[in-house]
Amino acid sequence: MECVFGLVGDGFAVIAADTSAVNSILVHKSNEDKIMILDSHKLMGASGDMVQFTEYIQKNVHLYQFRNGIPLTTAAAANFTRGELATALRKNPYFVNILLAGYDKETGPSLYYIDYIATLHKIQKGAFGYGSYFCLSMMDRHYHSGMSVEEAVDLIDKCIMEIWSRLVVAPPNFVIKIVDKDGAREYAWRETIKDAGVAAA
Amino acid sequence: MSIFEYNGSSLVAMVGKNCFAIASDRRLGVQLQTIATDFQRISKIHDKLYIGLAGLATDAQTLYQRLVFRHKLYQLREERNMKPETFASVVSALLYEKRFGPYFCQPVIAGLGDDDKPFICTMDSIGAKELAKDFVVGGTSSESLYGACESMYKPDMGPDELFETISQALLASIDRDCLSGWGAHVFVVTPTEIKERTLKGRMD
Numbered sequence: 165m166e167c168v169f170g171l172v173g174d175g176f177a178v179i180a181a182d183t184s185a186v187n188s189i190l191v192h193k194s195n196e197d198k199i200m201i202l203d204s205h206k207l208m209g210a211s212g213d214m215v216q217f218t219e220y221i222q223k224n225v226h227l228y229q230f231r232n233g234i235p236l237t238t239a240a241a242a243n244f245t246r247g248e249l250a251t252a253l254r255k256n257p258y259f260v261n262i263l264l265a266g267y268d269k270e271t272g273p274s275l276y277y278i279d280y281i282a283t284l285h286k287i288q289k290g291a292f293g294y295g296s297y298f299c300l301s302m303m304d305r306h307y308h309s310g311m312s313v314e315e316a317v318d319l320i321d322k323c324i325m326e327i328w329s330r331l332v333v334a335p336p337n338f339v340i341k342i343v344d345k346d347g348a349r350e351y352a353w354r355e356t357i358k359d360a361g362v363a364a365a
Numbered sequence: 366m367s368i369f370e371y372n373g374s375s376l377v378a379m380v381g382k383n384c385f386a387i388a389s390d391r392r393l394g395v396q397l398q399t400i401a402t403d404f405q406r407i408s409k410i411h412d413k414l415y416i417g418l419a420g421l422a423t424d425a426q427t428l429y430q431r432l433v434f435r436h437k438l439y440q441l442r443e444e445r446n447m448k449p450e451t452f453a454s455v456v457s458a459l460l461y462e463k464r465f466g467p468y469f470c471q472p473v474i475a476g477l478g479d480d481d482k483p484f485i486c487t488m489d490s491i492g493a494k495e496l497a498k499d500f501v502v503g504g505t506s507s508e509s510l511y512g513a514c515e516s517m518y519k520p521d522m523g524p525d526e527l528f529e530t531i532s533q534a535l536l537a538s539i540d541r542d543c544l545s546g547w548g549a550h551v552f553v554v555t556p557t558e559i560k561e562r563t564l565k566g567r568m569d
Contacts, residue, residue, distance in 0.1 A: 254466060285401050285404060287400070
């Protein structure tokens with residue numbers, strides 16, 4: 165099952181997600197990017213049937229910026245996302261769990277937990293999926309507020325090692341993305357399986 | 366597991382002498398897993414009216430947003446705050462609107478009405494109001510809370526004594542409930558001031 169986890173550090177927020185696209189016992193691909201960059205300073209890591217929903221949120225975030233000339237704050241984007249999930253909940257629910265990380269000039273970095281049934285909460289560290297059983301405990305032990313990027317990525321690596329060694333259906337590859345005052349970007353991959361390129365004809 | 370027990374919650378409100386107290390636990394969980402230990406279950410509607418929403422957190426958040434909207438509109442039209450009795454009727458009506466697809470919440474409402482007379486009430490998820498003169502409870506540890514409150518409560522307590530009583534009753538109950546916990550938020554409201562305190566109980 166899909167592992168997404170993240171934490172807030174000193175002036176940045178980081179999200180890591182596995183990169184396996186799985187259907188029952190078949191792994192379709194091992195380099196599926198599950199952390200969408202919503203805008204220059206926001207990341208949305210999602211687990212579940214996420215593609216349509218996250219793209220919808222991304223386009224609406226862009227639309228707000230086009231219409232109003234200023235970008236949404238992270239809190240506003242999180243509340244908008246929760247609103248969409250909540251409205252759809254009793255009609256045609258989205259089965260997507262989301263960690264939304266962002267950086268705002270006025271308020272700094274933040275991380276929001278948004279459940280598939282639209283429970284919204286601002287958190288310092290969080291995780292979804294089977295990996296959460298290992299990551300949350302690892303983070304409870306090693307996390308402290310105001311971690312540097314090196315410390316935070318070290319903690320992320322500890323969590324990934326824990327998933328790899330203890331989860332029976334552990335996904336082989338992970339992507340780590342970070343958001344800080346300079347924007348949202350991919351930070352690193354942690355791979356054990358490299359997808360083979362297409363063979364020459 | 367029942368949908369009301371999905372997130373875990375505990376709420377209690379008590380009446381004192383010209384004051385009231387409302388308290389909740391701080392845990393937000395997803396069944397057995399704890400997500401956060403600083404979840405606010407009690408929200409202010411206006412200076413003399415508080416509502417706590419037990420039950421499913423997503424419905425509590427949606428319902429709270431709808432209630433704030435209704436109250437703000439009322440304030441614009443009537444140019445005054447809603448009385449607690451009126452607000453309780455609004456909550457009841459909103460819940461009954463969804464009679465055959467309800468919000469999975471149990472509200473606990475506490476306020477100071479006319480002449481600063483304390484008012485508390487609770488209702489079930491489809492809006493059946495229960496007014497009480499002493500205390501009301503809600504959430505996963507409600508049965509335990511009934512017992513604790515019944516034995517500890519006495520009428521006409523001052524704000525400090527009320528704070529002690531409600532805190533002890535709530536902590537005693539949530540310490541025995543696996544789905545509630547991680548401390549408590551207690552609000553004690555008198556006509557002149559609002560005191561918000563955070564308690565530490567069994568942090569588990």
